[in-house]
Amino acid sequence: MRLYRSFFLLIFFSSCYTSTQIGMTGAVVDLSSSKVGDEKKARPRNVVLMIGDGMGLNQLSAAMYSTTEPLAMERIKTIGIHKSHSADDLITDSAAGATAFASGVKTNNSYLGLDAAGKKHTSLLRQAGSQGIKTGLVVSSTIVHATPAAFFAYNTNRNAYDSIAADLPDARVDFIVGGGKKYFDRRKDDTLNLITRMREQGYFVTDYFEQDYASWAVPDVPRVAFFTADGDPLPAVNGRDYLPKASADALNFLSRRARKGFFLMIEGSQIDWGGHANDAGYVISEMIDFDRAVRAVLDFAERDGNTLVVITGDHDAGGLTINGGKQGDLVCQFSTVKHTGGCIPVYAYGPGAETFSGIYDNTQIYHKLKKLLLN
Ligand code: MG
Numbered sequence: 354m355r356l357y358r359s360f361f362l363l364i365f366f367s368s369c370y371t372s373t374q375i376g377m378t379g380a381v382v383d384l385s386s387s388k389v390g391d392e393k394k395a396r397p398r399n400v401v402l403m404i405g406d407g408m409g410l411n412q413l414s415a416a417m418y419s420t421t422e423p424l425a426m427e428r429i430k431t432i433g434i435h436k437s438h439s440a441d442d443l444i445t446d447s448a449a450g451a452t453a454f455a456s457g458v459k460t461n462n463s464y465l466g467l468d469a470a471g472k473k474h475t476s477l478l479r480q481a482g483s484q485g486i487k488t489g490l491v492v493s494s495t496i497v498h499a500t501p502a503a504f505f506a507y508n509t510n511r512n513a514y515d516s517i518a519a520d521l522p523d524a525r526v527d528f529i530v531g532g533g534k535k536y537f538d539r540r541k542d543d544t545l546n547l548i549t550r551m552r553e554q555g556y557f558v559t560d561y562f563e564q565d566y567a568s569w570a571v572p573d574v575p576r577v578a579f580f581t582a583d584g585d586p587l588p589a590v591n592g593r594d595y596l597p598k599a600s601a602d603a604l605n606f607l608s609r610r611a612r613k614g615f616f617l618m619i620e621g622s623q624i625d626w627g628g629h630a631n632d633a634g635y636v637i638s639e640m641i642d643f644d645r646a647v648r649a650v651l652d653f654a655e656r657d658g659n660t661l662v663v664i665t666g667d668h669d670a671g672g673l674t675i676n677g678g679k680q681g682d683l684v685c686q687f688s689t690v691k692h693t694g695g696c697i698p699v700y701a702y703g704p705g706a707e708t709f710s711g712i713y714d715n716t717q718i719y720h721k722l723k724k725l726l727l728n
């Protein structure tokens with residue numbers, strides 16, 4: 354695709370070359386800004402994948418109609434749609450949904466990093482890491498919850514948190530922020546201390562008990578992990594506010610160390626939990642928190658110019674419908690306490706964004722990102 358585009362531009366360039374002086378001058382200026390003949394420039398150096406768990410179009414609508422200021426997500430012009438279903442169900446769960454994004458395979462609900470036959474697939478994050486690309490995971494759930502877990506773990510059971518945690522140290526993620534400390538240092542399955550193992554691997558590990566994330570200055574070390582809770586982090590309405598700062602910290606940390614670019618996954622994990630609880634206020638407050646993280650990422654990407662940002666959800670949760678009310682005071686209804694099977698929007702900004710327009714399977718997000726980011 355990139356080759357084709359460069360070829361087309363070269364043809365265009367040569368035909369302009371024979372036209373009048375004025376036309377040629379204009380064409381030269383335009384084409385140089387289109388990066389003619391340099392396919393590398395159409396590719397991003399860095400990729401940030403942002404996943405709003407349970408974020409369909411109605412969750413976005415509810416957030417937009419609940420604020421007076423536009424959401425940061427409204428700055429994005431390139432939009433696509435993905436088919437969210439899993440291998441064994443029209444209605445995906447977050448494990449199969451995130452495995453599609455992370456490894457490009459449709460799998461069964463509850464599977465992480467495995468295809469439907471149980472075969473392991475190395476995630477984009479792990480592949481990036483082994484090419485010397487810096488990597489990060491920032492989430493508002495535990496770090497072993499299905500969405501982040503699909504980027505580093507292999508398991509048929511998304512609830513096997515101890516076993517999922519044991520897969521994290523070897524994935525060598527450079528920047529980690531999320532909850533779930535107890536699955537690392539007070540395990541039920543065994544007496545391993547995975548935090549000790551991470552420190553042996555060069556990690557600086559700290560947690561919410563030692564300091565508030567809000568006042569934490571990220572140390573100048575090769576790898577960091579900050580545990581924001583022992584189990585699940587709080588909902589945003591109860592005071593959790595680290596996601597936007599952790600997103601900005603991750604961008605700073607990774608970009609300063611990235612000689613070959615970085616891959617960062619940021620999840621607004623609890624939009625989904627608001628959907629399961631059929632609590633519109635919970636959904637909206639988590640959407641707004643996630644959008645603050647989006648703002649930090651888009652601000653960075655605009656300054657940087659070499660960062661592709663892809664924002665999507667894995668599925669809708671709750672079947673949220675806006676059934677009336679007015680701006681700031683919506684009447685929301687839910688059709689289920691589970692997920693629904695609708696298609697989900699994809700928002701893309703930065704070099705390579707145009708490849709995300711159209712309608713495609715959720716697995717294509719992996720394939721498109723891989724083509725753009727990896728050698
Ligand atoms: Mg999730």
Ligand code: ZN
Pocket residue numbers: 407447625626629670692
């Ligand atoms: Zn869910």
